[in-house]
Amino acid sequence: MKWLAAFALILGSTMVYADGNKLSVPANPKWKEECGSCHIAYPPQLLTGDNWQRLMGGLDKHFGANATLNPGDNQEILDFLQRHAGRGGRNSASSLRISDTPWFTREHREVSNNTWSDPAVKSRSNCTACHVNAERGDWSERGIRIPGGQRGEGQGERHERGGERDDD
Ligand code: HEC
Numbered sequence: 483m484k485w486l487a488a489f490a491l492i493l494g495s496t497m498v499y500a501d502g503n504k505l506s507v508p509a510n511p512k513w514k515e516e517c518g519s520c521h522i523a524y525p526p527q528l529l530t531g532d533n534w535q536r537l538m539g540g541l542d543k544h545f546g547a548n549a550t551l552n553p554g555d556n557q558e559i560l561d562f563l564q565r566h567a568g569r570g571g572r573n574s575a576s577s578l579r580i581s582d583t584p585w586f587t588r589e590h591r592e593v594s595n596n597t598w599s600d601p602a603v604k605s606r607s608n609c610t611a612c613h614v615n616a617e618r619g620d621w622s623e624r625g626i627r628i629p630g631g632q633r634g635e636g637q638g639e640r641h642e643r644g645g646e647r648d649d650d
């Protein structure tokens with residue numbers, strides 16, 4: 483059965499790469515402006531359409547902030563988010579946080595608690611603390627810098643999690 487486990491690992495890491503590359507969306511100035519002013523405009527693919535609908539239905543109580551839009555803009559942005567939304571349980575969280583989805587937890591399992599509580603990170607929602615090019619839509623591994631310095635520039639330091647070292 484060993485080969486099966488190895489195959490699953492290879493498949494798993496292929497999906498990881500695919501994730502980072504699949505997050506581009508067509509330009510939508512309204513979304514970028516309204517949803518990118520307090521934090522980055524989070525990629526629509528990382529929550530389900532249902533989650534986006536609930537989130538857009540509660541902008542007056544948006545994680546402690548008031549992000550209310552006029553009904554027309556709200557509908558336009560919701561349509562855009564749903565058109566590019568992710569699917570399935572892995573992209574869904576009852577808290578409506580990307581950072582609480584199973585996908586996020588799995589993708590970030592190698593990030594230590596010390597890193598999450600680093601003053602330069604503060605919140606899991608603060609994607610650009612580590613994904614330095616995310617504002618430009620680049621979520622690739624090349625663009626990841628861990629505050630406190632776990633991870634350098636080089637490709638060589640990429641696979642730090644034990645046991646999965648030989649998957650490439
Ligand atoms: C503390 C640093 C940190 C923060 C904050 C962070 N990430 Fe990450 N992220 C990582 C690391 C490290 C990986 C690489 C995991 C791996 O492949 O080994 C990663 C991987 C990813 C990937 C997959 C990239 C690829 O192609 O392999 C995506 C997409 C991603 N994160 C999105 C997000 C989003 C969205 C947020 C904010 C809601 C976020 N991240 C916050 C450190 C962070």
Ligand code: HEC
Pocket residue numbers: 516517518519520521524537541544545546547548549559578579580581582605606607608
């Ligand atoms: C007035 C400021 C403000 C505006 C405008 C705003 N947000 Fe937020 N948003 C916040 C705050 C504050 C948080 C919580 C951040 C934290 O916990 O660190 C948040 C968190 C989020 C999260 C969860 C991040 C995570 O942890 O996964 C999503 C998703 C989100 N916002 C989407 C949107 C969308 C979509 C829009 C546009 C309709 C929007 N936001 C506009 C302030 C705002």
